[in-house]
Each structure stands twice: as structure tokens, then as C-alpha cells.
Amino acid sequence: MPIDLNCDCGEGFGPWPLGDDAALLPHVTSANIACGGHAGDPDTMRRTVRLAHELGVKIGAHPGYPDLLGFGRRVLPLRPAELTNSLLAQLGALAALVRAEQATLHHVKPHGALYNQAAIDAIVAQALVEAVVSFDRQLVLVALANSVLEEVGRAAGLVVAREAFADRAYESDGTLRPRHLAGALILDHAQNLAQTLMIVREQQVRAYDGTLVPLHAETICLHGDMPGAAARAAFLRRELVGQGVLLFK
Amino acid sequence: MPIDLNCDCGEGFGPWPLGDDAALLPHVTSANIACGGHAGDPDTMRRTVRLAHELGVKIGAHPGYPDLLGFGRRVLPLRPAELTNSLLAQLGALAALVRAEQATLHHVKPHGALYNQAAIDAIVAQALVEAVVSFDRQLVLVALANSVLEEVGRAAGLVVAREAFADRAYESDGTLRPRHLAGALILDHAQNLAQTLMIVREQQVRAYDGTLVPLHAETICLHGDMPGAAARAAFLRRELVGQGVLLFK
Amino acid sequence: MPIDLNCDCGEGFGPWPLGDDAALLPHVTSANIACGGHAGDPDTMRRTVRLAHELGVKIGAHPGYPDLLGFGRRVLPLRPAELTNSLLAQLGALAALVRAEQATLHHVKPHGALYNQAAIDAIVAQALVEAVVSFDRQLVLVALANSVLEEVGRAAGLVVAREAFADRAYESDGTLRPRHLAGALILDHAQNLAQTLMIVREQQVRAYDGTLVPLHAETICLHGDMPGAAARAAFLRRELVGQGVLLFK
Amino acid sequence: MPIDLNCDCGEGFGPWPLGDDAALLPHVTSANIACGGHAGDPDTMRRTVRLAHELGVKIGAHPGYPDLLGFGRRVLPLRPAELTNSLLAQLGALAALVRAEQATLHHVKPHGALYNQAAIDAIVAQALVEAVVSFDRQLVLVALANSVLEEVGRAAGLVVAREAFADRAYESDGTLRPRHLAGALILDHAQNLAQTLMIVREQQVRAYDGTLVPLHAETICLHGDMPGAAARAAFLRRELVGQGVLLFK
Numbered sequence: 001m002p003i004d005l006n007c008d009c010g011e012g013f014g015p016w017p018l019g020d021d022a023a024l025l026p027h028v029t030s031a032n033i034a035c036g037g038h039a040g041d042p043d044t045m046r047r048t049v050r051l052a053h054e055l056g057v058k059i060g061a062h063p064g065y066p067d068l069l070g071f072g073r074r075v076l077p078l079r080p081a082e083l084t085n086s087l088l089a090q091l092g093a094l095a096a097l098v099r100a101e102q103a104t105l106h107h108v109k110p111h112g113a114l115y116n117q118a119a120i121d122a123i124v125a126q127a128l129v130e131a132v133v134s135f136d137r138q139l140v141l142v143a144l145a146n147s148v149l150e151e152v153g154r155a156a157g158l159v160v161a162r163e164a165f166a167d168r169a170y171e172s173d174g175t176l177r178p179r180h181l182a183g184a185l186i187l188d189h190a191q192n193l194a195q196t197l198m199i200v201r202e203q204q205v206r207a208y209d210g211t212l213v214p215l216h217a218e219t220i221c222l223h224g225d226m227p228g229a230a231a232r233a234a235f236l237r238r239e240l241v242g243q244g245v246l247l248f249k
Numbered sequence: 250m251p252i253d254l255n256c257d258c259g260e261g262f263g264p265w266p267l268g269d270d271a272a273l274l275p276h277v278t279s280a281n282i283a284c285g286g287h288a289g290d291p292d293t294m295r296r297t298v299r300l301a302h303e304l305g306v307k308i309g310a311h312p313g314y315p316d317l318l319g320f321g322r323r324v325l326p327l328r329p330a331e332l333t334n335s336l337l338a339q340l341g342a343l344a345a346l347v348r349a350e351q352a353t354l355h356h357v358k359p360h361g362a363l364y365n366q367a368a369i370d371a372i373v374a375q376a377l378v379e380a381v382v383s384f385d386r387q388l389v390l391v392a393l394a395n396s397v398l399e400e401v402g403r404a405a406g407l408v409v410a411r412e413a414f415a416d417r418a419y420e421s422d423g424t425l426r427p428r429h430l431a432g433a434l435i436l437d438h439a440q441n442l443a444q445t446l447m448i449v450r451e452q453q454v455r456a457y458d459g460t461l462v463p464l465h466a467e468t469i470c471l472h473g474d475m476p477g478a479a480a481r482a483a484f485l486r487r488e489l490v491g492q493g494v495l496l497f498k
Numbered sequence: 499m500p501i502d503l504n505c506d507c508g509e510g511f512g513p514w515p516l517g518d519d520a521a522l523l524p525h526v527t528s529a530n531i532a533c534g535g536h537a538g539d540p541d542t543m544r545r546t547v548r549l550a551h552e553l554g555v556k557i558g559a560h561p562g563y564p565d566l567l568g569f570g571r572r573v574l575p576l577r578p579a580e581l582t583n584s585l586l587a588q589l590g591a592l593a594a595l596v597r598a599e600q601a602t603l604h605h606v607k608p609h610g611a612l613y614n615q616a617a618i619d620a621i622v623a624q625a626l627v628e629a630v631v632s633f634d635r636q637l638v639l640v641a642l643a644n645s646v647l648e649e650v651g652r653a654a655g656l657v658v659a660r661e662a663f664a665d666r667a668y669e670s671d672g673t674l675r676p677r678h679l680a681g682a683l684i685l686d687h688a689q690n691l692a693q694t695l696m697i698v699r700e701q702q703v704r705a706y707d708g709t710l711v712p713l714h715a716e717t718i719c720l721h722g723d724m725p726g727a728a729a730r731a732a733f734l735r736r737e738l739v740g741q742g743v744l745l746f747k
Numbered sequence: 748m749p750i751d752l753n754c755d756c757g758e759g760f761g762p763w764p765l766g767d768d769a770a771l772l773p774h775v776t777s778a779n780i781a782c783g784g785h786a787g788d789p790d791t792m793r794r795t796v797r798l799a800h801e802l803g804v805k806i807g808a809h810p811g812y813p814d815l816l817g818f819g820r821r822v823l824p825l826r827p828a829e830l831t832n833s834l835l836a837q838l839g840a841l842a843a844l845v846r847a848e849q850a851t852l853h854h855v856k857p858h859g860a861l862y863n864q865a866a867i868d869a870i871v872a873q874a875l876v877e878a879v880v881s882f883d884r885q886l887v888l889v890a891l892a893n894s895v896l897e898e899v900g901r902a903a904g905l906v907v908a909r910e911a912f913a914d915r916a917y918e919s920d921g922t923l924r925p926r927h928l929a930g931a932l933i934l935d936h937a938q939n940l941a942q943t944l945m946i947v948r949e950q951q952v953r954a955y956d957g958t959l960v961p962l963h964a965e966t967i968c969l970h971g972d973m974p975g976a977a978a979r980a981a982f983l984r985r986e987l988v989g990q991g992v993l994l995f996k
Binding site for chain 2: 097
Binding site: 315318323324325326327 | 813816821822823824825
């Protein structure tokens, strides 16, 4: 059972970098690159595409609400068609830079508030899926496992990669433990590995309260903004390979 | 000898329209649609693409310096790679909306200060041509006849459509008579037609001072922001068809 | 009993104008000038300030949600302090241009979604009032009559000018009849006048269903974007003066 | 002879910080705060104003060309009135947030390309001085020593604080040694101190080639983006105090 490791990247803007893509990308198999909506400008986008391409990492679009100041972390009240059109423009912008680097666009993973909203709101999920389908129905859609977006994407005929987390705790209902609660972040490398292995081998996860929760996932997200992100990613990848868990490439 | 009539369009932004695309587009054969750089937002872009597509008008990208407040009318000191990347992002954004409308992108015509600068500055022309070539070398490049851009585009293997003007006077050196001088604008319909016919049939134009100037052009630009633009376009098209001048479609 | 006539203005951006300020401003006594949040750029702001100042019209700030593309017509989920700071920056920007014209800033009237939201949501109203109070507590706050904003503004010690409408119908509960319903807009000049006179002389308005509704207002809004706006304003002002209703100046 | 130590700050935008203001500000006597033109958003501006105010550091505006993506490092071809109006809006925005913190605005120092251009171009200097004079002629203008801006500012009646550098080498003509040349940056603390003391006590500086160059300055700039900025500032301040050089406060 192969597993994919993904991270968000290219999330700087102009003079302002964010995270350390050069340190993190060598350890993942998929890169989600910001498209100018919540972050990213054409130069940053192209530089990040080139870096991922050189490393042989699969390139994905990471579109968000068009809101630089808010970094796509707040839900904007866009009409569905307006959201679809904004996402199409973002996908197209990134795809053009991917093409200029003679690389290939592989997947789409929504960012921040759009990711969260599309996971629970069928109208937002539909607006997003509509953008992907009308842009390129061969693209893989990355969605939170067990989310509304997973359903809506599949119903539209898209290949959906379900996403799980190595560095976040789960609640017994399968949702992520909110960041502000104790134990929400898993910083320990051994625990990151153990949670990932359980997801990959047993299709389940042990929730914060000890419950076993079913969880099918094809890709594991590594947060670039968590302390020690690159070291965590390096460890996880090395151990997964060492334990015979195949990585997508 | 067929001739093409083109106009710039989709140059509003959010709540602010510009020009009357619905009145002008039925009379042209090519539409140059703003791409979000100097004007245009995803909704405006899509609406304009749809309108052109329904009318059977060829759809082109109309990218410019990324400068909404200045409407792309001032030269921004971008590095060549930065300009190329900005233009790639603009082309890609429009192309995605074109694809969503199941239409086809046909050509690229730069806007405003970029059009003027690329006509005389080989570095800017090269940055623009680089964007077109690496995005899609099948796209036709619309360039001022006898400009640096025409040369650079052809040298890169692009099909170049040379542009001339029905509503602007020429100087004896083949350049456009500057707008602030008397007689720069040609508002009279009969004169618009006469100048167009001379360009199409004789490959020359009579300059403001009476000189005959050689001028080869495959497309005639109609300015949407000049008084009576739609009526001028309607007259010109009807007369050209009536006089047996074939229009590209 | 004097009455004030106000209109929103300066709502263009860069190359894009909106409404015809030069035609409307001579007929009002207060101008609400966009501050760069939902519309307006420094040049447009200064030009509009100068025009109002030359006409002897009172100058007010017309801040909105920072959202050019949406023209401030959608509620952005800003934290209260973030909204306050955005509004302070908008007030300060306009005030600087007012000072450069040696004019005086007189009032503040929120725009669009901010106006509507502050009328019903005490947290938004408080964030707005906080901005006005900490910027300049001598400024008059223009608020929808009978709104939450009116209350919150008064409680903070601000002078509040209650606003009513000459060109919009009212419901029997004192709210404005929604724009999409029949009869929402009052385009007839005689009716505009009659409604204004009833508000001024009787402190009441006849609702769409015939009910008499109490309504105290110190300022009447004239929408610049309604058909025949300048002619309506000219008629209304002339008749009010003719009938002895004093206008603030 | 007292001397002032200044640094640029508040140069983040939304989610993106820049430099470490909290580490640097305790060691300077003047803070130049970005105003939303090249960097800074209302929240960042207010937070930085508050920090400077709490530390008793003089608060200045640090306006720049309105160009977030380019961080104000490229010269935009604005008309003089357009530049003046943009700067007025920036000054006003910051001043409003200063007022909300019950602090006082003390000075204005232009940023990046605007600083450099105003140092050599009288039209740009005049546009900047025009903004300061019409906003508040009590504000101190910080200008490169011996620059066109110094002259233009003084001619307009402004108090000008001439700026020199502790961490940059000078050429024998009094200009700064360009950053790309060897020895342009002075990273050694003892040298930073020696250069500052020579400027303060002798009104001269030893250029890179050994020449002694006259240099009158009232304020010393410390770059927050140079390696070890906070430690350099701490050392310099402690030593200046220890050696009896009075610091403005």
C-alpha cells in the first residue's frame, strides 16, 4: 500500500517568504503550490514549481479564497460562480507557469478556509469541483478524508485522494482536534510515524480519547509551519521507506 | 485578401464597467480580453469570453503590466523574467476561463504601455514573446506593424498578425500620430473606411502630411473608447463586406 | 427645521469612474467620499474633496469593508479590532487629503455592507464607533434612523445624524423595502418631495402598505446610482428651499 | 552633541512578518513605520505604533511607492501630484493609528526607491515635501545627508534631520558604497561604533579609500535586515551612552 506525503508551499508573496520550501520539499512526494489567491506571486510560483520539478515531486495547485491580507484563512461570502471563476483563474495561472517549466500539473488541494468550508458545505465543495472539472478532469482532487468534498468530487467523476494528518490529533468522531486544545499538535517524531503507519496499514487512527476511528487515506499532510517541519518530514519519510511502506513518486 | 477587425474588451473591474462590449463585439472578428493585469477580474473575464464565443468572435488574451490603478498605461520597471512570469499567469488565467466555456484561445495582443514598449524595446518584446512561446506557440501574436515586437515574434517562430488602425492618423515615418496633436483621431466613417481599404488593397496608408507610407497589416484595431465606437465598427464591417473585402472569422 | 441632503461620491477607482459627481454634488449639502476601502484612490479622493469644497458642500468620510472587487457590498469576517484599524486607516487617508485642500472633515457615513451590518450588529457598530471616537469625536456619525448604530454611536457620546431616504419605500416596521420588491424605488419627483416633506415636517413616513411610521431624521440620502439622480436632487432641493424647508449648509 | 538612532519597522504585511521589530526597537530612539504603501497593513501598523510608543521611541512615518509586490524598491512612474496624493494617504493612515494609540507622529522618512530617488531628483523630492508640508509642517523630514531632498525640504521650511549610516561604507564623494561591492557592509561592531563616533564628534567619515569626507548628520540608520541587527544596535547604543554621546529621546 503506497502512501503519498504532501506539503503546502510557495506561500510567500513578493519580498515576504513563508516557511522553508527548500528544506521541506526534498522529503515529500507531492507539493501543493499557492496560486496567487491567498499567497504566491508569479515569480514565487514559478520558482516553487521549478524546485518541485527538479526534485521529482508531484506538482499540485493550492488555490484559496482570493484574500492576501487574510491569507485565505477567512471565509469570503462569494457567490458560487464567483468562487468557481476565481479558482479557475488561479488554476490557470499556476498551470501556465508549470507548462513554462515543462512540468505537469497533477493535483489540486484547496487552502485554509476553502479547505475547511468545502469539507462541510456542499455548495462550496460544488463550486470548487466545478472549477476542477471544467479546467481538467484528469487532476486528482485532494480532500479531507470523510468530507463533503470527498463525496462531491467523486460524484463528479474526479479521482479523489483522501488526506490524513501525521502531526495532528483526531477526535473520536473522526474530525481533527482543534488547534487550541491541548494535544492537538503531535510534535513527537515517533508518534508521527506511529500514527502514519496505523493509517497506512490498518486504515484507522487512535483518537485523542483512545478510541479507534476508521480512516482511509492516500496522502499524508505535513505542515510546513510547525516547529521542526523539515526534520519531521525527513524522519517520517526515511522510516516509512525503511519499514517497507511504498511512497508514491 | 481577408482582413480581421479587432477590439479590446473585458476592461472593467468588479463594479466598474468600461466601454460597451455588448454593442461593439458583434461588429468585430477578434476580441482581445483583459486578463486581470491592467483590468479584468475572473467574473468579467468569463462573461466577456462567453459573449465573444456566442458571437463567434475569435478570442484573444490582452495582457498588460500588472497595474490596476494605472490601467497598464505606465511602464513598470519589471525585470524581464518577472514580466514573463506575470504574463504567463495572465495568459493562464484567461485560458482557464476560455476552457471552462469550451472555447479556444486564438491570439495574444499586449495592452497599453506594454504594447507601446514592446514595439520599440527588444528586451520587453523578448520577455513577452518568451511568455507566449512557453505557454502556447500556436497562438497568434498581434503586434504593431513594423515594430520590434513583430520582428522578435517572427524570429521566435510565432505567427504574427500586424496591426493597423482605421481610426488613427499616421505620420510619414509610419508611426501613429500622437493623440494630443490635431487630426490624430479619425472620427469620420468614410475616412475610416477609406483608410482601411487602402491598407487592405494597396498595403499602404496616406499619412497626415499626404505622404504615402507602405503598411502591411492583417488586422485592424477599433478603439472601443472612442466616440461612436459601435456605430463606427458596424459601418466599417458592413462596408467592407459590401465591397468584397473578406473578413476573417 | 433644517434638513440635510447627502450623497455618496468619489466611488471610482483609477481609470474607472462611477456616477456623475459633478452633476450631483451641486444639489446636496453633504458629500460622503469613498476612502480607498471599497472604492476611491488618492487622486480620486482628492479631486472629489476639492469639488465638494469648492461647492461649499460638507465633506464626510464614506469608509467601507476593504474590498475593491466586491465594492464593499459583502460582509467580510473581520475581527472587531481589524475592522476598527482598517476604518482608522481609511479615515486618516481621507482626512489627510482634506487637510491638503484646506478643507474640514465633518462626518462619517459607513458604506454598503458595513452600513447595513452596523445597523443591526452591535459588535460591528461598536468597531465602527471605536474608530470614529479614537480618530475624532467631533465628527458627526451618519446612521440609519432607528438602527443599532444610532444607539451605539450616541452611547459613545457622538453626535448622530439619522438618515432617511427620499427615493426608497419603507415597510410598516420602519425598515427599507428590499430593492428586489415592486415599489422599492421611488423614481417620481413629486413622491420624492412628498416623502421628504412628511419626514421633515411630521417626523413620520407612509409605508408601502399605507401605515404611518414614526421617523426622525436629520439627513436625507440621495442615491447617485439611481436613474435621473442629478435631476431628482435638483428638483428636491429647489422645492425644499421654495417651501421654506431650511437646508443645512 | 546628541545623536538619534533610527530603524525602519512595521514592514510586514498580513501573515508575513519582516525583521524582528521587538528585538530591534528597544535599542533605537526613532522608529520609521511602514504606512501600507510598500508594506504594512492597518493591524501591523497599529501594533508597531503601540510597541514604539510603549518603548518611548519617537514615531515616524515610512511611506514608499505604492507597490507591495515590489516592496517599494522600484521607481514607479507616477505623476508628481499622484505621488503627493499617495503619500498624503499613507501619512494620514498612519497618523490615524498613531492618534488612536494616543501617541504623536514625529517625523517622515521615505522608503527604498523613493528615498533614493528623492535624494537625486528634485521633482520627486518636491512631490514628497509637498505631501509633508500640506499634511503637517511640524514633522521632521529625514533625508540622506547632502541630498537633493535635504535642500528641497529646507527650502520649504521643514526641519530636516540628515541621515548617516553606521553599517554602510562611504565613497570619497560622500555617497554610499553600492551594496554589491566588497566592503559595502560594515558588520563589525567596533567599526560601527568608530564610524558613528567620528560622524558625531568630527562631522566627517573615513571613506572606503581612506579619504576623510565631511558629513553632518543628526540621525544614524540601523538596518533591521542586516545580520545581527539587534545585537549591533544594542552594542552601539550602550557604547554611545557609555562614551557620553547623548541620545535623543
